[in-house]
Amino acid sequence: MEIRPILSSLHKHRVPALLIVLEIALACAVLCNAVFMIGQCIAGVRAPSAIDEQGLSVISLGGIDEAHVESGMARNLAALRAIAGVQAAAAISDVPLGPDIWYDGLTARPDEESQINSSEYFLGSGGEQALGLKLLKGRFFSAEEFADSTLLPSHVSSSHVVLINESDARRMWPGESALGKQIYGDNAAWTVVGVVADVLGQDPNGNGPAGMYSSIFFPQRPSASLNHYVVRSAPQDRDRVLRDALQVLGKLEPGAVLEGKIYADMRADYFADTRDMAWMLMMVCVVMLAVTALGIVGLTSFWVGQRRRQIGIRRAVGASCANILHYFQTENFLLSTAGVVLGVVFGFAVNVYLMENYEVSRMPWYYLGCGALALWLLGQGAVLGPALRAAQVPPVVATRSV
Incomplete structure (x- = not known):
């Protein structure tokens, strides 16, 4: 035509x-x-996340007397771990994709200007097991490293060690091992002792999954900043374990404000x-x-x-x-x-x-x-x-x- x-x-x-x-x-x-x-x-x-999302329950505590945080936390964790079906329990500053999070700009060299904005999580003893972190290289924190850790007013850990996501390790040291390397932020430095599989966290820059795979984990001794308990169980036991945990903590902390959530629901809320x-x-x-x-x-x-x-x-x-x-x-x-x-x-x-x-x-x-x-x-x-x-x-x- x-x-x-x-x-x-x-x-x-x-x-x-x-x-x-x-x-x-x-x-x-x-x-x-x-x-x-x-x-x-x-x-x-x-986007996948390398934690036990289906088995986690999270309980937030408010109104706790800071003078008795350390002794009360040990007692509370012992009671939570005694609940039938609980595989692990720990205190943590916040959970990935939770409502409140801290960020820090990190670099691989002290004089580097380009920073990686990473989500920061402060873990109490056993926090790695409670979250279900998957260790790829290195090791988790030792008991002595938890004892050394304090939380400064600027929300920067004074501990000298850190766990980082695999994606951060690749971005900071492409083609090299991250173990033993130093990362820098806010006039402080930490040694990488372990690399974990990518945990999906909050994205401070709105860059999608690439920006959400940037998380660092610090050891933290008992303090008021660890105001969340993470309880891990089998998915089929999760709802019952959360109910039992709320009842147990309600008796141990009668004046506290408790809020319990299934982690899968928290993730759904985050992406709503x-x-x-x-x-x-x-x-x-x-x-x-x-x-x-x-x-x-x-x-x-x-x-x-x-x-x-x-x-x-x-x-x-x-x-x-x-x-x-x-x-x-x-x-x-x-x-x-x-x-x-x-x-x-x-x-x-x-x-x-x-x-x-x-x-x-x-x-x-x-x-x-x-x-x-x-x-x-x-x-x-x-x-x-x-x-x-x-x-x-x-x-x-x-x-x-x-």
Whole structure:
């Protein structure tokens, strides 16, 4: 089929054609970036974490007399560990993805300016086992290292040792072993004694899973800062163990404010806004595609009505139904091609803007390709109905219009 008659017809209908091209371009740009952001949201929600998420229960304590924290903590932990089904229990400053967290900017050298913002967790004795940390290299903390540890007012551990995530170890010392290396932050330094599998923590910079795999663990002796108890059990015992733990602590600490949660629920709460964002972006995609499809159907139907006499003449001189169908499909293909090319440029520009202003990651090229393909298919599908109606215009229409 010759393209020249189609281009001539589009030239006569410049404004409607331009509107279709711009609509497709806008839809392509929005679709590519929205789908990319949905993918990032889903990746964050589903990101694995190397702790026993399904077996953990967390109990927060408030209103405790700081003068009796150390003796009370030993008593409370002994009672928790005595509950049937409890595999491990420990005190901790906070849990990964919990509501309150401390951050610290860490470097591999004392004079380095580029920092890694890591989530900080202060573990009481047995905290590694209670969380279910998976040791990859080195060792966990020794009893003497817990005894040395204190918590300074600036929330920086004065202990000389630290556990770090595997991802942090790779970022700080690529191709090298992290064991024995020093990390620096806030005029202090710590020696890495162990590398643990990546624990998913809070992301201070909004960089998705890559930023959430940055956690460090310090040993901490009993203090008021360790105001959470982590209880680990088999998943099938978890709910009962949490109820029993609340009852036990309620008797031992009658004046304390207790709040117990299943860790899996805490993770779900943390990602609630992310899931809502993903659903909202999905709705934006659906509405944008629906509006684009309706726009193509509407304008194509209008053009069919305006060119019924032209279609009838073509039928009268021998054009088949297939010829008419291919004509409108080719016409829409040209419009869709112009739209998706412009949309790919818009989509890339939008991603660059989001990267510079909202710390969004760079969008892989295949999102643009898939978005362009989706709009092409949408255009061909949307024009099919009006094109089929055009193909059914009888040759007698030309005679009636003379």
